[in-house]
Amino acid sequence: MSPAGDGKRAEAVTNQPNVALSRQFQGGPGRLKVATYNVNGVNGRLPRLLEWLEETSPDIVCLQEIKTTDEKCPARVLEDAGYGSLWHGQRSHHGVAILAKGERPTELRRGLPGDELDRQARYLEAQVKGLVVASVYLPNGNPQPGPKFDYKLAWFERLNAHARALLDSGTPAVLAGDLNVVPTKADIYNEWLWRLDAVVQPETRAAFRRLVDQGWIDATRHLHPDERIYTFWVNDAAFRRNAGFRMDFLLLAPNLAARLVATGVDREHRGREKPSDHAPVWVQL
DSSP states (O other), X not given: OOSSSOSOSOOOOOOSOOOOOXXXXXOOTTOOEEEEEEOSSTTTTHHHHXXXXXXXXXXXXXXXXXXXXXXXXXXXXXXXXXXXXXXXXXXXXXXXXXXXXTSOOEEEEESOTTOTTOOOOOEEEEEETTEEEEEEEOOOOOSSSSHHHHHHHHHHHHHHHHHHHHHHHTOOEEEEEEOOOOOSXXXXXXXXXXXXXXXXXXXXXXXXXXXXXXXXXEHHHHHOSSSOOOOBOSSHHHHHHTOOBOOEEEEEOGGGGGGOOEEEEOGGGGGSSSOOSBOOEEEEO
């Protein structure tokens, strides 16, 4: 789960459809399908993860909130399903991973530079299939104001500094993950109800804007600039009403813009038995 609260408060119903189309592209010659998926516990959601991998066949997957250690990650099971994996885990909390069809990603970095004392497992970067890909799980920041929100903003600035260095290197790169930010009121079903949450605060949105202003391309908005698109729902009732948030992103380096073919949200996987509270998001390059 990302925003604060248990989702039991009164929630306005949106009449807007979620038009982040769940098109099941299987790819083509020379194309790559890159996805991000906050699984909210990889071992507990393993049946859903394997189901999604089989049905949609992504080439590269960035996972967040794996909530397990490297030693207890399901690497062997995923290998049997055709995916090599790289893990940066943490017991019961956080944790990120990168999967690749038919190969194991080559690790470049785990953790962001700028704070040697930070031990939270939130960033993993690898070279895979001709790309540099990062799986990112930005801190939630609630309650705000307070030390958790301060940590969120400081972490965001460290991400922005490293992202700038990636762009300066000229590397074809993808930042993929749950950034715990709702960029605009168009990215949430009812901004007013969540006005005190860390994900909609001006400081959080400003940090995200500084990131994309570097030149990173928000793939969803690049191809669907005006649609109501959600990737997270606090509970099943909210999902059934489509009362959601857009907080999961695939940010592309500018040198990948010409390769962007399609993007979507596999929304129906949020409605299956014992799902994550997030849906997978993907791009076709």
